[in-house]
Amino acid sequence: MKVTTKDVEYIAQLSRLTIPESEMEKFTEQFNQILNYADILNELDTKGIEPTAHVLPLSNVLREDVAVEGVSQEVALMNAPAVHDGGFKVPRVIE
């Protein structure tokens, strides 16, 4: 087994997610199934092989430094779940 329910709990925490107790075992099992399958990659010797993060030979794509109109405050707040004084309202951040 690659990961235990404890590991899955930790990964969930890193991901800002909660996995309910009742689904934990099944979730861990499916997780392991996928990670075990990933072992086949170890059949390949990849020493010295350049990784591909991106298929295009593009880099440092720049544009002219010209000011363009941005999003207005009103529009930016249009989909906000809670608004206060023209800002995004959230519960307390620091105790």
Next chain:
Amino acid sequence: MDLYKSTAHELHEKLVKKEISSVELTYNVYDRIAEVEKDVKAYVTLDKENALAQAAKVDKMIAAGEAIAPLAGIPGAIKDNISTKGLRTTCSSKMLENLNPIYDAHVIEKLRADETIFLGKTNLDEFAMGSTTETSYFGTSHNPWNLDLVPGGSSGGSAAAIAAGEAIWSLGSDTGGSIRQPASFTGCVGIKPTYGRVSRYGCVAFASSLDQIGPITKDVTDAATVLNTICGVDAHDSTSLPVEVPDFTKALKQDVKGLKIGLPKEYFGKGLDPKVDAILKKAIADYEAMGAEIVEVSLPHTEYAVITYYIIAPAEASANLARFDGVRYGYRNMKATSAPEMTTASRTEGFGSEVKRRIMLGTYVLSSGYYDAYYLKAMQVRTLIRKDFEEAFKQCDLLLTPTSPVVAYPIDGKMDPLAIYMLDVCTIPVNLAGLPGISVPAGFADGLPVGMQLIGKLLDEETILRAAYTFEQAHDYHKVMAPLGGK
């Protein structure tokens, strides 16, 4: 008149000749939607009022003698992960159930400039993560060929809409096969363009190095027509390619003489449904009879592609979906008393289980201690997969493979995640290598459509369009209407 059965290029002719009006056409398609949508469930949102207003505008342009673009006045459907200003864009997720986008995707801007019509937004697997539409928060779409079967995914709604006559053309997005596989399952044509051909601006990001928008249509001509409209460089997407966009309809020649078609032997091995294999063998024989040269090639790292993808795509997804924190837009748990609690509760309640699984898998493979073993390794294997294609293309002009090793399967949610992932084996390598791929109807197995995938060299959509068009015109598979049977 059953205008909804026609293709975009046929309807364009009729509009220009004033044989029909766009309003009449748009009403006709909405009538069809009213008739079959309860069984097919292709759409998440319809926008009839605006669509009819736009149709009236195009009719006025035609009456005034203005020249119109090929898609002007022709109603299409947009996958609901593509941002449409003022029209709800949900990604089929509870997270974005009420999102009213404040901007248009680049492709939508281009389509609007051509005065086309948007009927509504189509269903998908939540955040495009899936191959069936079963992970949609709004329920599963049904395959018009047999309503008990999945339409494929993740662009299942866009494909089902075309097959059922609920739209004339549609847009999907393809990260690991999400345009081509549903096109295959529903008897449509679907193209994933070369990575960078089409701007991803406004396509809600899943895996940024793999995602690409493309058309799902009734025939190859329409696919080329939609492609003409949506391709091109965009300042908002630094990965959109600053290259000239050809007129793809000019590539539609009924001639494959001298074309070298490569058959990667790994795609015709174990796991391929014998009925799918038989249909492809016949298609290959047809190409040979039409003058193409068939060569066997090898893509030796094919068996590693699926897991490579299921490391890279979730890794990118975990980063992309970190933005959903309940603060600026999207679902929020209103009961939480602290900000961290609010974010965790909002994400836990707003995302479905497949999305959570992928976020967590991605988080894991990127986490300290596992990055090299999984993510870096996968990126290196991605290089090997790319090189396989480069080698193969030294021997041929294009590749021919199944789009999927199987035909559409039942909606029952019985398959475990890994078994479903494995079925993406024919489409995933194409995304990993950034190549263009098209799925075209190749025949029927027990009354269900079978798709053939043609893969081209980088930026060579024209050769696969030409080969697809030649095959299509020599057969009538694309003209058979889905019977809406089953249940």
